[in-house]
Amino acid sequence: MHNNFFLKSTLVLSCIVLLCSCDKEYNGIGDELIGENHFDFNKYTSNVIAYNQKIDPIQSNGLEVNALGILDDAAFGTTTANFATQLVLPSVNPTIGANPEIESVVLTIPYFSTLKSTDTDGNNVYELDSIYGPSDAKIKLSVYESGYFMRDLDPVGGFQQAQKYFTDQNSDFNDRKVGNRLNDAADAIQNDAFFFDKAEYVESTTDADGKVTKTRKVPGMRLNLNKAFFKTKIIDAVASGKLATNDVFKDYFRGLYFKVEKSGSSPSNLAVLNFASGQITIKYKEDLSTTTSGVTTVSRVEKSILLNMSGNTVSLLDQSNVNTAYTNATNSPNVTLGDEKLYVKGGEGSMVILDLFSTAGELETIRNNGWLINEANLVFHVDASAMAGSYEPNRIYLYDLNNNRPVVDYFNDQTESLDTKKSKLIFDGVLNKATGANGRGLTYKIRITNQVRNLIRNADSTNVKLGVVVTEDINKMISYKLKTANAFTSQAPKASVMNPLGTILFGTNIPIGTANYDKRLKLEIYYTKPN
Template identity: 70%
Template sequence: MLVLASIILLYSCDKDYNAIGGDLIGDNHFDFSTYTSNVIAYNQKIGPVQSNDFAVNGLGIYTNPAFGTTTANFATQLSLGSVSPEIGNNAEIESVVLTVPYFTDATKTVTNTDGSHVYELDSIYGGSPAEIKLSVYESGYFMRDLDPAGGFQEAQRYYTNQNVNFDNAKVGNRLNDDVNVAQNDGFFFSVAEYVEKTTDATTKVETTTRTAPGMRLNLNKSFFDSKIIHAPAGKLATADVFKDYFRGLYFKVEKSGTSPGNLALLNFKLGKITIKYKEDLSTTVGTVVTVTRVDKSIVLNMAGNSVSLLEQTNTNALYANATTSPNTVDGDENLFLKGGEGSMAILDLFTTPGELTTLRSNGWLINEANLVFHIDADKMKDVSGVKVFEPNRIYLYDLTNNRPVVDYFNDATTGTNPKNGKLIYGGMINKETATNKGLTYKIRITNQIRNLIKNSDSTNVKLGLVVTEDISTVTSSYLKTPNTFSSRVPRASVMNPLGTILYGGKSTVPVDKRLKLEIFYTKPN
C-alpha cells in the first residue's frame, strides 16, 4: 500500500507540473525551451459606438498628431436629491453651483503646515494648463430608459456620434454665464483646491473648509428660480415627472482662441447642482407672528441616463489608411489602437498550415506563453512641442465569443484599485526610464495556449486587442454598424480617449520589433 501511494503521489506531481511557473511575474524562464509562432495581426475601424452610462466620461479637446483631434461633449439627466421639496414663502436664490470632482494622484498630494494642499491632477490630457470654451445648456433631448424599437424590452442605446442631436435640442442660452471667463470662454481644469470660510452667527468662530480640485461653475440664478423654485405645480413631485420636465444638461466644448485645449476624464455621477436660497419662516407665539429668513438648499444630482458624445477631426492620413484598408492575409506593419470610436487590432494565431496539429502531437508541457507588443516610438513621439499621452494598458480578449481569455479569469491578483488588477495577465505599459516613453506591452496567455494545444476540440479563436481605461470592466458596447468580425467592442476601450501604435507581425517588420507568440515549454521524459 505504501508503494502504491508513492506511485500515485508521483503521478499527481507530474500531472501538475505544467502549471509550475505559469503564474510567475518576470522573464526568468528556468532554461525552458522556446518556440515562437508567427502572428497575423491587422487593424479594424470601430466607428460610432454605444456610449451611454459610463463610469467615466471625457470632456474637452485632445490632439494626438498620430491620430487626430478628439472633441468630447457630454449629456446627462438630473434627479432631485429629494422629490417634492417644500419651498416656503418669498424664496430667493442666493447661489446655484455645479460641481464635479477631478481625479487626483493621492500619492503626490502634499499637505502644508497651514492645512492647505497641493494636488496633482490625474487623467488630464493635453497642454497644462490649456483653455477650452465650455458651455452648459439645458437639454431638450429626452433620454428614454427603454428602446421602443425592441418593444420596450431592452435599454435604449445612445451612441458617440449623436452630438448633433443633443446640440440641436439644447434650450436657451448657456447656464454658466458668469462674468469670470475661467468658467466659460476660458475654462481650464484647475489644480487649485477650493477654500470656503464661514463664520458662526452666534459664536463668531470662523471655519475653513477645503475641497479637492473640481469643476465649479456658477449657473444662472434666474433660470433655476423659474425652473425649480417656482416650478409649475406637480413638476417636482416624482422622479419620472421631473425627468420629463427638466431633461438634463448638455456640456458643449469648443476651442478657445488658439489654445490646443485639454481633455479630462470625469466621474459625472458624483456631480451635482446645489441651489442655495432663503425663505420666510413664520413662528407664532400667542397672537404674535414672527417672520425670519432661513437658509435652505435643493440638490440636483447628475444621475440617470448619460452619454459620451465624441467627434474626431483632422484625422492623420496614415491612421485613416491603415484602418480602412487592413491586410487580413499577411497582417499590417503597424497596429493602431485608439479609444472612443477609434480602432482596434485583430490577431490570428497558428496560421501556418499544420502548425497547431504538430504542436498537439509533440506532447509538450506548456510553462508560459506571451504576446509582447513593441511600440513604434518614431510614430508615437512628441511633435512640435505637443506631448503625446500613451494608454497605460491594453486588453486582449476572445473576439470570436466576445469574452475575456481564460488567463484573465484565472488571474486573481489585485492592484491599488480594481482597475489596476490582473497583474499576471498584464497588458501594462513598460516605459524607458530616461525618457518615460513606452517601449512594450506584454500579455500572458499561458492557459489560453495550454488549453488550445492540450485539447484537440478547442477552437483557435480570433483575438481582439484594444486600449482600456479599466481592466476590471469587460462588458461590451454595441457598434452602431457591425463590422465583418463583431457587433460589439469592450466598453472600457470606448471610455479611454488615448491611442498607441504598435508593430505588427508582418514579415517586413524588423525581427526585434515583430509581434510573435512566445511559448516556453519542457519536453516530456
C-alpha cells in the same frame, strides 16, 4: 537497524516516484510565479497575423467615466468630447416656503486627483490625474439645458430593451439645446477660458460670534450657473408638481448638455471625469414665520435643493483632422498577411484582430511533439517614434472576439486591488516603460498560457480570433454595440469606449532585415519536452 534502513529507503523511493509522476503533468499553481525567469525552458516563437479594424460609432451611454474636452494627438487626430446627462432629484417634491430667493447655483464635479503635500496651515497641494494635454490649456465650455429626452427603454424593442445612445449623436443634442448657456458668469474661466484647475477649493464661513471656519474640498469643476433660470425652472415649478417624481421631473427638465470648443488660439486639453459624482446645489432663502405669545415674526432662513447627475448619460465624440496613416491603416487592413503597424485607440477608435497559429499544420506539430506549455505571452512593441509626444494608454485588453468574452487566462487571474488599474496583473496588458521619471512606453505583454494550452491539448478546441483594445478599467468585461456591424464583429468592450487614448504598435507584416523586424508582434511559448 535493518528495519529502519528499509523504512527510510522505501520513503525515499516513494518520493522519487511521486516527483517523477508530478513531472508528467504541469502544475498550474506555480504559473504566476514564473515571471521573467524561464529557467531551462525551451522557447518557441509562433507567427501571428494581426490587422487593424476601425470601430465606427459605438454605444456610449451609461459609462462609469466620460471624457470632456479636446485632445489634439498627432498620432491619431483631434478628439472632441462633449457630454449629456439627465438630472435626478435625491429628494423629490420639496416644500418651498414664502418669498424664495436664490442666492447661488453651483455645479461641482470632482476631478481625479492625488494629495501630494499639506503645509502647516492646512493648505493642500494636489496632482490631477486623467488630464491630457498642456497644463496651460484652455477650452470654451458651455453648459446648456438639454431639449433631447433620453428614454430608459427602446420602444423598437417592445419596451424590453434599454435604449442605446451612440458616440456620433452630438448633433442630436446640439440641435436641441435650449436657450443660452447656463454658465454665463462674467469671469471667463467659468466659460470662454475654462481650464482644469488643480487648486483645492477653500470656503470660509463666519458664525455669529465671528469665528471663521474653513471648508476644504478636492480640486474639481466649479461653475456658477444662471440663478434666474433655476428660479423659474426649479423653484417656481414646485407648485405645479413638476418635481413630484423623478419620472415627471426628467421629462420636464431633460438634463444638461456640455459643449466644448477651442478657446481662441489657446491649446486645448481633455479630462476623464466621473460625472455621476457631480451635482448642482441650489441655495436659496425663504421666509420662516414663528409665533411667540401671540406675536408673529418673520425671519429669513437658508435652504437648498440638490440635483444629481445620476440619470441617463451619453459620451458624444467627434474625430477630426485624422492622421492619414491612421485612416489608411484602419480602412484597408491586410487580413491575409497582417499589418506592419497596429493602431489601437479608445472611444470611437480602432482595434486589432489577431489570428494565432496561422501556419498550416503548426498546432498539429506541437501536439505531436507532446510539449508541456509552461508559459505563453503575446509581446507588443510600441512604435516609439510614431508615439513621440502623444499620451499613451496605461493598458490594453485582449479578449475572445468570436464570442465577445474574456479568454480563460483573464478568469484564472484572481489578483485584485482597490485600484482597478492594478487588478489582473498576471494577465497583464500594462504598459512597460523605460526607466526614469518620464520614461516612455516600450512594450505591452499579455499572458495567454491557458488559452494556448487548451488549443494544444484539445484538438477540437476552436482557435478563435482575438481582439485587442485599450481599456480604462480591466474589470469591465461587457461589450457595447457598434451602430453598424463590421465584417468581424458587432460590438466592442465597453471599457475601451471610456478611454480616449491610443497607441501605435509594431505589427506582424514586417520584412526580414528591416530595422523593426525584431520588434514585430510575437507569440512567445516556453515549454518543456517530455521525457
